[in-house]
Amino acid sequence: MSAAMEIVRTDRTADITVLEKGKDYSYGQCGLPYVIGGLVPSTNDVIARSVNTFREKYGIDARIHTNVTKVDPDLQQVSGINLEDGSSFMIEYDRLLIATGVDSLAPDWQGIHLSGIHSLKTLQDTKQIKEDLTKEINEVTVVGGGYIGLEMAENFVHLDKKVRLIQRGKQLAPIFDKDMATIIEQKAKEKGIEIILEEEVQSFRGNHRVEAVETDKQTYTTDLVLLSIGVTPNTSFLKNTGIHRNDKGALVVNRYMQTSIPNVYAAGDCATQYHIVKQLDDHFPLGTTANKQGRIAGANMADHRLTFKGIVGDFYY
The missing domain is CATH 3.50.50.60 (FAD/NAD(P)-binding domain)
Structure with missing residues (x-):
């Protein structure tokens, strides 16, 4: 607009x-x-x-x-x-x-379509996440340590949720140099966010609704998942048009x-x-x-x- x-x-x-x-x-x-x-x-x-x-x-x-x-x-x-x-x-x-x-990127992980797994891109996404954040939701897992993942982790803490953030790389906020990322990690921990680095999500478990996140190293119980692992341009409908990508x-x-x-x-x-x-x-x-x-x-x-x-x-x- x-x-x-x-x-x-x-x-x-x-x-x-x-x-x-x-x-x-x-x-x-x-x-x-x-x-x-x-x-x-x-x-x-x-x-x-x-x-x-x-x-x-x-x-x-x-x-x-x-x-x-x-x-x-x-x-x-x-x-x-x-x-x-x-x-x-x-x-x-x-x-x-x-x-x-x-x-939003959504890999073909087993269980990714279970209820309680969200990504954040639109107003409708926002409304769905807010509706899902009932009092029964205690443990929240954020997958991805970029700026959206970090902002969401901080806001879940503000809602008194127990928050875990899983990042497959060696540092949070990979857009920054290591010295800055270290400061961000320390601040996140001070807010009570559990930081898990160098683990890659492989699947989700649950009966209709997500109950656990399985990485390449271990399994974590959870009540809700927020995926923030990157984006891809919405341009696939332009294939074969001659418009260069x-x-x-x-x-x-x-x-x-x-x-x-x-x-x-x-x-x-x-x-x-x-x-x-x-x-x-x-x-x-x-x-x-x-x-x-x-x-x-x-x-x-x-x-x-x-x-x-x-x-x-x-x-x-």
Whole structure:
């Protein structure tokens, strides 16, 4: 929606259609762990603008429950399925922005479909986790020691849960150097989080609901699991379109956010970012970067030429 609003600001005559698979628009994903932990009172507090606001105030044809299954760059058409009634749709475009983000990784581990195993990506995920966190839930296992895993572990502690974090690598927060990761590990332990390093999850056990996590070294009882083991760009529906993707599946874009097809743009977590230090295209999905790329894509789609300056790969807690 950063792109759509930039187009509105740049060209009020533009005919803008937005297709959203879910039912919520324009919310801050970075705040979701804190909604679960109760530090942010409600999911409503992380929503910047409602669907109706985009429709009524800004004149955007903002659609929900629309699952895009095909893009045809030759015919300049997007098609898919309405998830509410199962009907098909097809829309023609002059310029197209792909901002489909990423999906949470979920390996094919035995028992992964048991009740009580969650990942966090959307408002709906947030609501499901909150509903599952009843008083009977005492032991929580977080799989993955990146920033989402750490934030969720901290928020589970805030809810007075006994929290275990399993990381297959030698350190938490692998994005950081070892000295910084050591400080993070110490702070996590001070909060009461049990840190387990160099163990890899292999399966989950339980009868309908998860009861234990089995690693390559031992088994841990648990009442709830939060998976945070990485993401993958949501771009598989673009195979055989001629739109170039890198080895991670991210859409390769230039500084104007154009893909290999000039009137098809991409921005955010599904796209690459130019890394100033490495001097090459990288994939470093972060909300702040996605917002910047979206605004630049929108400006260029409205013929206001702007360039994305790039990233330096920094991050802070």
